[in-house]
Amino acid sequence: MRFSIVAVVACLAGVTNAHFRLNYPEPRGAFVADDEPKFCGGHDNAVNNRTTFPLSDGFFTIKAGHPGWTAGVIISTVQNPTSFDNFTVNGEQQLVKGYAKEDAAGTFCIPLNISAANIPGVKEGSNVTIQVVFEGGDGNLYQCADLTLSNNATISSNSTCKNETSDHGHGSDAPKPSQTAGSVQNLAGYTGLFMGFGSMALLLL
Ligand SMILES: [Cu+2]
Numbered sequence: 001m002r003f004s005i006v007a008v009v010a011c012l013a014g015v016t017n018a019h020f021r022l023n024y025p026e027p028r029g030a031f032v033a034d035d036e037p038k039f040c041g042g043h044d045n046a047v048n049n050r051t052t053f054p055l056s057d058g059f060f061t062i063k064a065g066h067p068g069w070t071a072g073v074i075i076s077t078v079q080n081p082t083s084f085d086n087f088t089v090n091g092e093q094q095l096v097k098g099y100a101k102e103d104a105a106g107t108f109c110i111p112l113n114i115s116a117a118n119i120p121g122v123k124e125g126s127n128v129t130i131q132v133v134f135e136g137g138d139g140n141l142y143q144c145a146d147l148t149l150s151n152n153a154t155i156s157s158n159s160t161c162k163n164e165t166s167d168h169g170h171g172s173d174a175p176k177p178s179q180t181a182g183s184v185q186n187l188a189g190y191t192g193l194f195m196g197f198g199s200m201a202l203l204l205l
Contacts, residue, residue: 018065020134022143023107024159025051025060028129031143039084040144046080046129053147055124056115059161060145063107066136072099073112076129077121081144087131094119096130106165114149124151 019036021027028043035042062071075096078086087094096117102108112130114122122128126149134141155161 018063019138019141020065020069020071020132020136020143021063022132022145023061023063024155025053025130025145025147028144028146036141036143037139039082039142040129040131041142043144044082046127046146050127050146050148052150052153053114053145054153054155055122055126055149055151056113058112058114058153058155059109060112060130060132061107061109061159061161062132062134062143064102064105064134064136066138067105068101068103069105069134069136070099070101071110071132071134073097074131074133075114075117075119075122076131077119077126078129079127081129086129099133104165106163108163109161122149124149 019033021031028040028047032042060073064071072093073096074087074093076086076094081087096114096119097110097112114128114130119128127147128149129144129146131142131144134143
């Protein structure tokens, strides 16, 4: 555990601000910071205008307002997932991206190869919902994105894949650009440390 007491206290003080944002793919519904601890960030129903998303070799980008965070991505193949149960199979989270830890706050582009996760029923044309689970010292936070998967999907050019760390930026919308890593592979510190659900629960203590 590397969360310092100082960081945790500072973040609790700014709890209604940044938390984390899912920048791409487009999240379900408007961002409401106070609702981020709820299922899908407070948005219970799938959107009609799904994002067409690569079945293989996609990415997602998040802006982490907390340093010292852990995140993973769960997936539902239910057409309109409305509860955490829809992201659970045999009592376990259906992970499409294992939990990993990062020390810095900032914007991160993280590879998401959905086909490689071998989720039953996921194929070309599937409607799925991904839910990013983020923990940065003030409890689990959630954002969802409703997708249609396609090998022909093209990611719009204004969804750039880069990493940009910032100082402790909770509540600040103007992170200082300190370093930029252009490639998907060059993920500062996002080392693919896989953790099970039990480890995640421990992190919340
Ligand atoms: Cu927060």
